[in-house]
Each structure stands twice: as C-alpha cells, then as structure tokens.
Amino acid sequence: MAPQQSHENVGYPKLLNKSNDAAATISTPIKPLHGPQTNCTEQMMIWQWDEATGWEAPEIRPYGPLPIMPSASVLQYATECFEGIKIYRGYDDRLRVFRLQLNCERMLKSSLRVGLPSFDTAHLESIIMQYGALQAEKWLPSGQTGQTLYLRPTHIGTTAALGVQKPRQSLIYIIATLLPGFSTKGNGMRLLTSPADAARAWPGGFGNRKLGGNYGPTLPAHDAALQAGFDQVLWLFGPEGFVTEAGASNFFVVWKTKQGDVELVTAGLDNGTILEGVTRYSVLDLVRSNRDQQSMWQHNGKPLPPLTAVERDFSIDEIQDAVEEGRLIEAFAAGTAYFIAPAEIIHHRGKDIRIPLPSAESASYAQLIKRWLSDIVFGVQDSQNWTREI
Numbered sequence: 001m002a003p004q005q006s007h008e009n010v011g012y013p014k015l016l017n018k019s020n021d022a023a024a025t026i027s028t029p030i031k032p033l034h035g036p037q038t039n040c041t042e043q044m045m046i047w048q049w050d051e052a053t054g055w056e057a058p059e060i061r062p063y064g065p066l067p068i069m070p071s072a073s074v075l076q077y078a079t080e081c082f083e084g085i086k087i088y089r090g091y092d093d094r095l096r097v098f099r100l101q102l103n104c105e106r107m108l109k110s111s112l113r114v115g116l117p118s119f120d121t122a123h124l125e126s127i128i129m130q131y132g133a134l135q136a137e138k139w140l141p142s143g144q145t146g147q148t149l150y151l152r153p154t155h156i157g158t159t160a161a162l163g164v165q166k167p168r169q170s171l172i173y174i175i176a177t178l179l180p181g182f183s184t185k186g187n188g189m190r191l192l193t194s195p196a197d198a199a200r201a202w203p204g205g206f207g208n209r210k211l212g213g214n215y216g217p218t219l220p221a222h223d224a225a226l227q228a229g230f231d232q233v234l235w236l237f238g239p240e241g242f243v244t245e246a247g248a249s250n251f252f253v254v255w256k257t258k259q260g261d262v263e264l265v266t267a268g269l270d271n272g273t274i275l276e277g278v279t280r281y282s283v284l285d286l287v288r289s290n291r292d293q294q295s296m297w298q299h300n301g302k303p304l305p306p307l308t309a310v311e312r313d314f315s316i317d318e319i320q321d322a323v324e325e326g327r328l329i330e331a332f333a334a335g336t337a338y339f340i341a342p343a344e345i346i347h348h349r350g351k352d353i354r355i356p357l358p359s360a361e362s363a364s365y366a367q368l369i370k371r372w373l374s375d376i377v378f379g380v381q382d383s384q385n386w387t388r389e390i
Helices: 005-009 073-077 100-113 121-139 216-227 278-289 316-324 365-377
Strands: 043-050 059-062 080-082 085-089 095-098 148-157 169-177 189-193 232-237 242-246 249-256 262-266 308-311 328-335 339-348 351-354 387-389
Touching: 043 121, 073 148, 080 100, 085 121, 095 121, 095 365, 100 121, 100 148, 100 278, 121 148, 121 169, 216 232, 242 249, 249 278, 249 316, 262 278, 278 308, 278 328, 278 339, 278 365, 316 328, 316 339, 316 351, 328 365, 339 365
Parallel strands: 189 232, 189 339, 262 308
Antiparallel strands: 043 059, 043 169, 080 148, 085 095, 085 148, 095 387, 148 169, 232 242, 249 262, 249 328, 328 339, 339 351
16 A cells, blocks of 8 residues: 555545454455455445535445435435546556546546535545555455456435535545456447437536436436347437447447548547546547557557547448448447447347457457557556556
8 A cells, every 4th residue: 555654745635444443454355255246345435525514534434334314415316426447456466546537537527517516636536546555455465467446436415405406415435346347248249229219418418427317317228238139238319320328438430431541430528428438538549649650550460550539420320331331440349347348230220230340360459459558557568657556
C-alpha cells in the first residue's frame, strides 16, 4: 500500500478503520469466492456528506447493508451514479490503476447531473487507491500477475424526505469484487439491434453520464437479446439508425472508405448520447499517437495500414453497405468490463450482418489495440502517465 504520509502532506482524507478486528484482518484466502459476480470482498468504504457539515472522514466498514431510509432520495428519485474501475496486477507484480483521474472526473460530472454534491476529485482518487490497495492485499496478492480486481464506487442521495429536491445528505461507497472475464456465445460478440420503438439515450438527456437510470430501462431489451441467443443489444438512435453503444460499452468499426482510406470510426460526444468511456478515450488516443509510427502497426508478424480515428454519427445502414461492398474490416466493443471484444454478427430487423472476424493467426486491429492497452495496464510498456502504482 502506498505510504499515507504523502497523502497527509497534501491534506487528503485518510481511511479510518471502524470495523472490528476480525473483519479488518487481511490474510491470503484459503479458497476462492464462489459466484464472484455477486460476491464482494469483506470490506467497503463509506464517505458521507451533509449539507450542513460537508464531507466527513471516510471509513472502512464490514461489507453489509447501507444506513438509508425507505424515503431516501436515491430510492425515490434515482439520485445515483457509479464508476467501474479495475486494479491490475502487472507482470512485474506491481499493482496499478489505469487513468483513474478520468473516472473521478466523470463521477463528479455524473453526480452534479442528478443534484448530488461536488467533491474534490483528487480526494476521491486517493480514497479509491487506499481502499483498492487494502483489498488487493488479500484478493489480488503478489504472484497473481495478469489478474484484476474490480472496484465499484457509487454516489447516492440519502436525504430521507419525499418531494422533488436536491439531496441534502449523500454518501459515496466503494465495494470490490472479483469479476471473471465476460464470455460470448461464439468467437465474437453477437449483437441484436435495439427495438425500433426504444432509445437508450437522446440529445440533451443524460446518456453521457454514468447514472443507474441509464441502465435499468435497458434491461428488458438486454434480457430479450440474451434469451434470443445474443450477447448484447446494439443501441441505435433516431430514424437514421445511428449506432451509439453495444450494451454498456462504446462501439467501434474499422472500414475502408470508398476513397480507400482505412478508418477507425466511433460515435462522437457532441450530442451527449454516449458515455465518455475511459477505454474509448484511450483507444482513440493510442490510434492517433501511433498514427505515424509504422513500427507500431504490426500484429502476428504482419503489417497493418495505420488507422485514422474518426468520431462522428454513423448508421447501421453504413455498416451494412460496407459489408456488402467488402469494405468492413472489423468491429469491436470497448469498455472497462469487456476491455476489447470483437463482434462477429449484428442481427438487424430479421437479417444477419456478418462482421469479418480475423483468425488467430491473421493480423487484427482489435487484437493489436488490445495488446497496446494490455501492455500499458500490466506494466509491459511505458504508460504515458496513464497508470499509477499503488
């Protein structure tokens, strides 16, 4: 765990352990958790706020129920947002977080969007790193190189009062869990386009913020897609069928334009209909920074033409046209949970759009970009100051 003296020097809050000694003991587990997607580690972090007194000192407590009332703002008016963060055990056996500052800044934007109070993002970053280091001692110990621990910071309004109003009390809590890698039903993701009468987000709404209210209304469509044999919903918007997100991940296509240029295309941020994904930013940044370095565009010993990164609205019809004209090269989803996940089929209005899926031996842009990111988060390559050790 990073020395706390450095945090004290800049006035960061310290984590206070108010759990009992047994719950606070850190030791190597003798057996793994069962059902890791629904089981959390034994401890959580609580950071409470009151309009009258401000932010209290954060504290570690045993994992368990939260102290909120049935009339709490979060339960009545959905004043809630969250983040998804991974701690990586590098191949050099060091612990790292990846671009954590962006997560904390996005959480602040999400909080303000639903009337939750502001906070110092540097303080939150420090708290997350301290809590993560504490959990990693047991659940991501030395020797588990190439593995991750998932953290879920969440901010909720706790004011116990009916009536539409900004919360006067709130709390941020952090829990940790061991997430397995997400599996697909084939060699790549099988996507079902969203129903014609459904929209995940719209201009001027809140699709660009990581609010629980963005996800609950998508669950019936997601469950229907799973029942039909697909992995995720590819969310479209408007009569044009603009592509927004694949499930809860940003979506990318690689194609040749009709002029012969090779582009990496993803939806833009201007209309606020997609999440400002940290992995999305990183993919675009890497493609742009490596654009003129031909040596970086090698995969499986084969050269690939450098990509031009483009952010704009693009439609499902454009994808279909690119497939029919032999111009679509690859498509993939990107996010903290999926990382980089290639797509192989988009089922749209009763018809399969088959996405080229490179073989294990062939050159692949998705796998090349995944390798770039993996090398950074696991300490193989220089991090461009994107990672911090804890």
